Amino acid sequence: MEFDGTVSIEGVTMDEVWLALSDPVMIKQALPGCQFLVEVEEGDVDFDALAASAPDEDPPTLPEASPEDIAERAFVEGGRYAALMEISVGSVSPSFETVVTIEEREFPHMYAGGEGSASNSSFEMSSWMDLVETEDGVDVEWGAEADVFGRVAQMGQRVINPVANRVVGRFFDSVESQISDVSTDDSSGLRDRVSGLF
Amino acid sequence: MERDITLTVNGTEHELSVEPRTLLIHALRDEMGYTGPNVGCESSTCGTCTVHVDGKAVKACTELAVRAEGSEITTIEALNEDGELHPLQESFQEEHGLQCGYCTPGMVMTAAEFLEEEPDPDREEIREALEGNLCRCTGYQNIVNAVETGAEKMRTETAADGGTVEGGD
Amino acid sequence: MATEERRSGPDGVETVDADDVDAADILGSAIERREDPSLLTGDAEYTDDIQLPDSAHAAILRSQYAHARIEGIDTSEAEAMDDVVDVFTAEDIDVPGNLPTAWDLDTLRTVDHPVLAEDRIRYQGDALAVVVAEERYQAHDAVDRIDVDYDRLEAVTDPETALDDDAPVVHEEEGTNTAFDWEIGDADETDAAFAEADHAVGIDVTNQLLIPNAMEPRAAIADYDDSDDELTLHMTTQNPHVHRLLLSGVIDHPEHKLRVRAPDVGGGFGSKIHHYADEALVALAAKRAERPVKWQATRTETYLTDAQGRGHETHAELAVDDDGTIRGLRVDTAANMGAYLSTFAPAVPTYLYGTLLSGQYDIPAIHCEVSGVFTNVPPVDAYRGAGRPEASFVVERIVKEAADAIGMDPTELRRHNFPDPDEFPHATPVAMEYDSGDYDKTLDRALDLVDYDEFRERQERAREEGRYIGVGLSCYIEACGLAPSELVGELGAGAGLWESGLVRFTPSGTVKAAVGTSGHGQGHDTTYAQVVANELGVDYDDVDVDEGDTDALPQGMGTYGSRSAAVGGSALVQSARKVVDKARKIAAHQLEADPIDVEFEDGEFYVAGAPDRSMGVQDVALEAYLAHDIPDDIEPGLEATTFFDPDNFVFPFGTHVAVVEVDPDTGEIEFEDYVAVDDVGNQINPKIVEGQIHGGVAQGVGQALYEGAEYDENGQLVTGSMQDYTVPKAEHIPDMETDSTTTPSPVNPLGVKGVGEAGTIAAPQAVVNAVVDALEPFGVEDIDMPLTNERVWRAAHGNGGDS
Structure with missing residues (x-):
């Protein structure tokens, strides 16, 4: 199934949005049900070990974090990331062990592919994002193509579409509010430092 | 993890231990032996599991047993009294309103509640009232006939009693 | 030829209480069903209602994918769970474990169908592991803890795509998805007919995959006694003896130590004929655990595993002259067989399909080619009508x-x-010989009931007002009462299709009848008792009927193909007549008369010409068991068993007419009328006949308007619950007007034809023809089933019927 959309964020710059959406910590916080999101090496991922070693508290994100720290931990092209995502679908709440690879990352475009599996369900997906400057801010244009398998798939699009919309909606709401914090909190010259990074 | 609850089914109190997630239908069937209501879809669509909870038709496959504590539950087993079939049960037999019978306990319980509310429905109203009960055998026509006939019987009984039909609840 | 007409509007045939019917009139009376009090009060016993002491519960892990290689299965976490009794996979079982196909074709590629997938998944319902736990919920919890390492493969779900060169191959070792190529009729003669005819008309039709949707999901309880190796299986089956035979091979358990019993069964429609992996797994689980094990499919599980029906892509051409004379028919069909060959699957799109292509018509030349195709959907097999719809x-x-x-x-x-x-018996160019028929009669009656002549004028006027009404006809024929063993053997059946029936008097004069069919909603106890009471002249209430238990009677072939009355009922008739013949000899002895001079009527034996010298058959029964004074050459006792094997199928027919109004702006379809005039031969119980027609039509209307199993491009079933697959509700099905003519079949002693599938066979094309007729002003010639609002709207707006 395919999903796409455009989210308009007012009063922000391309650089700010790009930096925020490059921050694994912020993405983790914005994704509903995401237990952790960390970079991993090639090969099998031991999710139990990752869960055990995941920090109890996330490091600060924008605007508290320094842009340089975020740039340091930002997604990199070719990077491989593991996440544990618990998503409620109908009457079940599978935990998806998810591995995502950033296939392309060149300002202002990102493309990622990944797959997740839970006890009786799994998915494979690819997604892309482009930033487009507008008169009063930035449009995030995004799309995703997903194949869903197993118990979740059997519930059909009737159930999956609202879930996908809920996840995406909450994600961008959260992103938007965090980025808005950046644009309103200009005490430390954050905006300049962000734009200076690129 | 299990919880002790008391359920009143067909006038009898049952004490049992269930998990918080235990569905009323499984408590009725597996724990207490009321196998009249059946499991057909686990999604509140087919209505084979329909029982009355405090006089209202409820799909026991989407109701938790723990939530039914303190309520009066009536299953198809209690619809007939003193060995006499309920007027609706009689009319289902007369009209061949059933074939395999699997949907029948739910169908009859839904119809019984409906006729309490609407003692003299037309065919279209009956079809609407049964929208939550699926039958794969009869094509519904003789079920609609049975509910019409049952309604008539119940009205006659009510008139004869000079009161309301309790439907065996 | 006897002809009797019965008409009924929504109220239908009126029933009578059996107590109010004279014994002599019991056959043919619309009596109430004796099974109903138990079904209506919750006393019925369906498989999952059975609670054996010390029972454990099984749950079965199915595949996430429609097509995959299995890299590994880790059951350790499940095994470690509290209250889990047993977990097993393919590598833990040491029985043959291969589900057989009981029908062969010359070109058939028989493929292995393991009860537990070993290294490859071919559809989502493939079983991977079995968990046995103390409680139902725990078994399901444990299934969720089994970790399977899959290597997903591309899947294919429709038969035409599966025949493409670059399609994923379902059975790699076969190198092709073609399960068989089959043909019937004469290609050269058909070509010649087309060359000579004035016109050739072609259509492409899709007959979509359907899920049978018996209201009771499949279930089984196995009970094993280690001390004597007796294994009892209570299960949802339409044919316990067939299950016993096949299962004994699958799990390598001696057939005589195996009992298969069908308790009350909540509908089948074909889906409970077949031998599935599940009953074998439950049996194995009980043997391993040495305690009873129960399993019931969830609804989603039935959707993933129950054999589905239909699944045809067909191109057909008809050669016809200017005056309407049909010269020839050419048909090319790709039939979806699903991932494996289910029990009787190869027969369905071949001998149950190609042989019926002459319909009610005298068609001189027919040629039909069918490719059976493997895909990554559940095995496709008989669903109500099976090939004939x-x-x-x-x-x-x-x-x-x-x-x-x-x-x-x-x-x-x-x-x-x-x-x-x-012109009957009427031979067709596709190997059938129709037993009897009078097709004008059902057509006339149906047209009369819908006032066809007036309809066309009304249609014209409606169109002028911007309303679109249409009438659709279906003049159907079916072959049922399956049937002659020798013939089906020649056609590839791995079984005979006779039926056995036992009639046994007790010494006190009551009667036990036992039949090898296995009803699951059809009211067999009632109809068989009517048949036996009539033959023996005893009170209807004195006859008890046993069915559905391999321990209750010698052998049986089961209930499907509208065969129970025609074959099972006839076996009972023959047994009853054998009983009467023996009783006549005993009565003659007692009456001191020659048996030739002893007449039998209404349960009484009397000496011809001296009616006061008489003896009731029930009194004869006592004498037969006392055996104090019976002829020397007669054994004591009074019972008989018959294996009835008719010479031919029976061929019910009829005309169904749908009258609909279509709103081209919304795509909505409303029924104005639905008329069914059927000729099913003699009727044992007209109210039961009516119910079978109603239910059959409802499933046909369901196919026409609502139903269809849908898969995404990965072979994932997206109509996986009752919220997603539309089983028609009460408000979806119109009130029908049913009527019948009676053309008795000459091939069985009851003159019955069979009625279980008629409505389902007849209805879909009546509805589609009506909708197409209504939309004729929009140039609509075809719309694919199901005729959803969207498809109808698209068709009316020139976007074609395909979505």
Whole structure:
């Protein structure tokens, strides 16, 4: 199934949005049900070990974090990331062990592919994002193509579409509010430092 | 993890231990032996599991047993009294309103509640009232006939009693 | 030829209490069903209602994918869970474990069908592991803890794509998805017919995959006694003896130590004929655990595993002359077989389909080619009608198209090609010999009931007002009462299709009848008792009927193919007559008369010419068991068993007419009328016949308007619950007007034809023809089933019927 959309964020710059959406910590916080999101090496991922070693508290994100720290931990092209995502679908709440690879990352475009599996369900997906400057801010244009398998798939699009919309909606709401914090909190010259990074 | 609850089914109190997630239908069937209501879809669509909870038709496959504590539950087993079939049960037999019978306990319980509310429905109203009960055998026509006939019987009984039909609840 | 007409509007045939019917009138009376009090009060016993002491519960892990290699299965976490009794996978079982196909074809590629997938998944319902736990929920919890390492493969779900060169191959070792190529009829003669005919009309039709949807999901309880190796299986089956035979091979358990019993069964429609992996797994689980094990499929599980029906892609051409004479029919079908060959699957799109392509018509030349195709959907096998609805759909759709093409009224074109009633038995070019028929009669009656002549004028006026009404006809034929063992053996059946029936008097004069069929909603206890009471002249209440238990009677073939009355009922008739013959000898002895002089009527033996010298058959029964004074050459006791094997199928027929109004702006379809005039031969219980027609039509209307199993491009079932697959509700099905004519079948002593599948065979094309007729002003010629609002709207707006 395919999903796409455009989210308009007012009063922000391309650089700010790009930096925020490059921050694994912020993405983790914005994704509903995401237990952790960390970079991993090639090969099998031991999710139990990752869960055990995941920090109890996330490091600060924008605007508290320094842009340089975020740039340091930002997604990199070719990077491989593991996440544990618990998503409620109908009457079940599978935990998806998810591995995502950033296939392309060149300002202002990102493309990622990944797959997740839970006890009786799994998915494979690819997604892309482009930033487009507008008169009063930035449009995030995004799309995703997903194949869903197993118990979740059997519930059909009737159930999956609202879930996908809920996840995406909450994600961008959260992103938007965090980025808005950046644009309103200009005490430390954050905006300049962000734009200076690129 | 299990919880002790008391359920009143067909006038009898049952004490049992269930998990918080235990569905009323499984408590009725597996724990207490009321196998009249059946499991057909686990999604509140087919209505084979329909029982009355405090006089209202409820799909026991989407109701938790723990939530039914303190309520009066009536299953198809209690619809007939003193060995006499309920007027609706009689009319289902007369009209061949059933074939395999699997949907029948739910169908009859839904119809019984409906006729309490609407003692003299037309065919279209009956079809609407049964929208939550699926039958794969009869094509519904003789079920609609049975509910019409049952309604008539119940009205006659009510008139004869000079009161309301309790439907065996 | 006896003809009797019964008409009924929504109220239908009126029933009578059996107590109010004279014994002599019991056969043919619309009595109430004796099974109903138990079904209506919750006393019925379905499989999952059975609670054996010390039972454990099984749950079965199915595949996430429709097509995959299995890299590994880790059951350790499940095994470690509290209250888990046993977990096993393919590598833990040491029985043959291969589900057989009981029908062979010359070109058939038989493939292994393991009860537990070993290294490859071919559809989502493939079983990977079995968990046995103390409680139902725990078994399901544990299934969720089994970790399977899959290597997902591309999947294919529709038969035409599966035949492409670059399609994923379902059975790699076969190198092709073609399960078989089959043909019937004469290609050269058909070519010649087309060359000579004035017109050729072609259509492409899809007969979509359907899920049977018996209200009771499949279930089984196995109970094993280690001390004597007795294994009892209570299960949802339409044919316990067939299950016993097949299961004994699958799990390598001696057949005589195996009992299969069908308690009350909540509908089947074909889906409970087949041998699935599940009953074998439950049996193995009970043997391993040495305690009873129960399993019931969830609804989603039935959707993933129950054999589905239909699944045809067909191109058909009809050669027809200007005057409406049909010269020839050519049919090419790709039939979806699913991932494996289910029990009787190869017969369905071949001998149950191609042989019915002559419909009600005298067609001189027919040629039909069928490719059976493996895909990554559940095995496709018999679903109510099985092959015959697909055939009737092709014939009745193309006949309507032909009538439109040559500008002839569709009723006239049909009538022009009917064989005359005196041309029966009527041989077709596709190997059938129709037993008896009078097709004008059902057509006339149906047209009369819908006031067809007046309808066309009304249609014209409605169109002027911007309302679109249409009438659709279906003049169907079916072959049922399956049937002659020698013939089906020649055609590839791995079984005989006789039926056995036992009639046994008790010493006190009551009667036990036992039949090898296995009813699951059809009211067999009632109808068989009517048959036996009538033959023996005893009170209906004195006859008890046993069915559905391999321990209750010698052998049996089960209930499917509308065969129970025609074959099982006839076995009972023959047994009852054998009993009467023996009783006559005993009565003659007692009455001191020659048996030749002893008449039998209404349960009484009397000496011809001296009616006061008489003896009731129930008194004879006592004498037979006392055996104090019976003829020397007669054994004590009074019972008989018959294996009835008819000479031919029976061929019910009829005309169904749908009248609909279509709103081209919304795509909504409303029924104005639905008329069914069926000729199913003699009727044992007309109210039961009516119910079978109603239910059959409802499933046919369901196919026409609502139902369809849908898969995404990965072979994932997306109509995986009752919220996603539309089983028609009460408000979806119109009130029907049913009527019948009676043309008895000459091939069985009851003169019955069979009624279980008629409605399902007849209805879909009546509805589609009606909708197409209504939308004729929009140039609509075809819409694919199901005719959803969207498809109808698209068709009316020139976007084609395909979505």
